[in-house]
Amino acid sequence: MNIFADFEQRIRERVEAVLNARGNEGADFSRIGVEPPRDPSHGDLSTNAAMVLAKPLDAKPRDLADAFADALRQDADVETVEVAGPGFINLRLKSAYWTQHLHEILGRGLDYGRGEATGHRVNVEYVSANPTGPLHVGHCRGAVVGDAIANVMAFAGNEVSKEYYINDAGAQIEVLARSTFLRYREALGEAIGEIAAGLYPGDYLKTVGAALAIRYGRELLDQDEAEWLPTVKSYAIAAMMMSIRDDLKALDITQDVFFSEKTLHEGDPSRITQAVDDLRERGFVYQGTLPPPKGQLPEDWEDREQTLLRSTEVGDDVDRPLVKSDGTYTYFAADVAYFADKFARGFDEMVYVLGADHGGYVKRLEAVAKAVAGDKAHVDVVLCQLVKLFRNGEPVRMSKRAGEFVTLADVVNEVGRDPVRFMMLFRKSDAPLDFDFQRVTEQSKDNPVFYVQYAHARARSIMRQADGEGIDVSAVATVDAETLSLLADEGELALIRKLAEYPRLVQAASLAKEPHRLAFYLYDLASAFHGQYNRGKDHPELRFVKANDATTSLARLGLVQAVAFVIASGLKLIGVHAPEEMR
Incomplete structure (x- = not known):
């Protein structure tokens, strides 16, 4: 049960009763x-009910708060109610x-915190690196963030x-094929001789070249x-994708669908042509010219009539070309067809996890979603910084095998999968991340x-000790609620309150597409648990296993088990192992 959702409903019911009695019916409680x-010293829960209703009701927030507080004191589960600040x-x-x-x-x-089925169908696309080489550490962050978002959702x-x-x-x-040849x-x-510029x-x-020689x-x-x-x-793409799958498997990532861009160009008409024609029928595609870009003109800019998506009508900065001067489709046209394919597969939310260098894609992808699906589907773009x-505080040199970067x-x-996955989430994805090999392998609170x-x-x-x-x-x-009521120490109750979050x-991490919240929460919960354990060292009466008092021990072991459940559940969502013991 989500206690915050529970009390939000209780508060709305009490507030509605107060307002109806005052003649203020029909207020917006959204x-x-x-x-x-x-500040935990202020209480267990806080509501803004009086603050958000005061202006629409032309009332003073403190006056409303006092009236609401009197009503909330009637709730059988409420100990105290206080009005604070404004x-x-x-x-x-x-x-x-x-x-x-x-x-x-x-x-x-382990199902505690699991939401009820929403019927909401979500496609989370992540990694999607060009199959031209091994995944690098930048792909690693996007892989972990995308996988955790999918798990949490x-x-x-x-x-x-x-x-x-x-x-x-x-x-x-084409470059990959020539490099492989x-x-x-x-x-x-x-x-x-020396590898020519422009090749990988x-x-x-x-290895790929040697395998090709054996085959042919x-x-x-x-x-x-x-x-x-x-x-x-064909051979090189298959080899690179096999390598990429192996790299992802090392992170315990297995994606459900591997979608080939090439398939969008195949067929007569192709799926790109079909998507463009559909948008043309609905007035989103036209023949026109674009104004020159601001600043210095790029060498390849052409002042010519083009096939354009009217993307400015759906939130983009500029209309986007769909066809190149040679008659082939632009990469953006493939993006349009790809989104249309996802929509046709029945998804109503598409999440794209992209590198920070793709920040310019946000508005155009959002515009594609509106043009193709209207209000029936929407896009969320999550950007991952470098x-x-x-x-030991010194920058790590690039990988010789990769040629240009450190590989995943x-x-x-x-360092192992667990440190990589956890630390890639221990900062918000749109903020740069420093990853120190020494720090992530040391056994300390740091x-x-x-x-x-x-x-x-x-x-x-602790459970093994008790046994x-x-x-x-x-x-x-199967410990009963009466036995658990023996938990009266403030540290024990604080742990339960933390679990209740x-x-x-x-739900918040799912809605915001922010799995780092989970990593932060697990660290705070672990800190609270370690803190209560350490209190027992100084005060034996607070130890989780209390000598000669099996009933109190059973209650405290219930708390320990609940902590283990939530930590194991949270770690699973971010793809990290929950060990039975550590040495």
Whole structure:
């Protein structure tokens, strides 16, 4: 149960009764919210009800707050109600409410915080790197962020599909094929010399070239480029995608759909042609000219009549060309057809996780969504800033194998999947991230992933300790609310309050597409748990396993089990292992 949603409903009902009695019927309650106070000493819950209703009702916020507070004091679960500042209302709930909620957490187990099915179908596209080389550390961040967004949205109750868009059409694939053919010749014994500018220089293509030589021998050498290019292109794309899938698997990422851009260009008419024709029929495509771009004109700019999408009518800065001067479709036209394909597959929300250098795509993708789907589907674009790698405070040098960058595999192989996934989320995606190899492997509070995983391992250790001392830990699964009511220490109740934030946090992270909130929350929960454990060192009466008091121990073990449930659930959503023990 989401206690914040529960009390928001309770507060609205009490507020409505107060306003009806005053003759103020029909007020808009949509802006009323309930959240934890910034300062826990102010209470358990805070509502802005009086603040948001005062102006529409031409009333003073404090006067409304006082009236609402009197009504809220009648709630059987409310201990105290106080009006603060200009009209915020702070509520403190009775201890029995919190221990009853703990009972519900234990009943839900790892499903605590899971949302009800919404019927909302979401497509999350992430990574989508050109299949021209290994994934680098920048792709790594987008991969983790996208995967966590998909996991959180699914847990919140949405039907989610994870997708990779293969950019297997265009000039970069021609370059890949020619670069691979060069390595193929090298594998057959030719001296290829220095890699020419414009080709991919990374050593990773040596393996592909060698495999091509084994597969075809010297056969391709006797062919003209027009003959060997399609063969090499297809072979190289397949090899690169196999490598990319392996890199993603190292991060425990398996996408549901790998969508080929090339398929949008195939057929007569192609899916791009169909999408453009559909938009033309609805008045979104026209023949016209574009004003010159501001500043210095690019060399390839042409003042000519073009086929344009009327994207300024749906929120874009400029209308976008759909056809190049040579008659082929632009990359943007493929974007239009790709979105139309997703919409045709029944998705009503499309999430794109892109690198920060794609910031200019936001408005154009939003415009495509409005043109194609109107109000029936919408786009969310999540941008991921750069990752800077350090070792002992010094920048990490690029990978020789990749030729230009540090690969995802380099990072995962050195520190492991869990530190990579957690730390890629330990900052908001649109902020730059510093990743220090030493910090993410040290065993200290300064290493967030260790600190959170250690909290779960500590919880499991406490259960094993209790079992060793003769306490029936299997009874924790069915501990009753009356036994849990023995939890009266402020630290214990504070832990329950922290656990109660989880369902609200899942929903908020899902709506905002901000999985870093989950990593922050898990760190705070781990800190609260470690803090309560350490209190027991100084005050033996607060220890989770209390000698000669099996009933109190059982109640506290219920709290420990609930902490373990929530940490394990949260770690699973961000793709991190919840260990049973750590050494």
